Amino acid sequence: MERYYKVYFYSRSSPHELFVETITVRVGDDIFEEANKLKRTGYYIGSIFEFLLPSIENCRACQEEQPNQLAHMEPGGCLYSPE
Numbered sequence: 001m002e003r004y005y006k007v008y009f010y011s012r013s014s015p016h017e018l019f020v021e022t023i024t025v026r027v028g029d030d031i032f033e034e035a036n037k038l039k040r041t042g043y044y045i046g047s048i049f050e051f052l053l054p055s056i057e058n059c060r061a062c063q064e065e066q067p068n069q070l071a072h073m074e075p076g077g078c079l080y081s082p083e
Helices: 031-038 053-058
Strands: 002-011 018-026 043-051
Touching: 002 031, 018 031, 018 043, 031 043
Parallel strands: none
Antiparallel strands: 002 018, 002 043
16 A cells, blocks of 8 residues: 655755655655655755645645645645545
């Protein structure tokens, strides 16, 4: 079984510069270890969010690569959770 994550990497020199990677991790593997394999020099891991694969196709914030967590939490978003 696999789990899916979006990992946000932020630049140490410019707080507004970032890149986002979507990664797949097998259950039992360490997400932080896998994310560190993707880290570039001068960047740090800012956030890691788990999502359901079908939700990324419907998430407008993912499609626009928005780094704002709240944008992903709206209805239809990959982090949306009805209360």
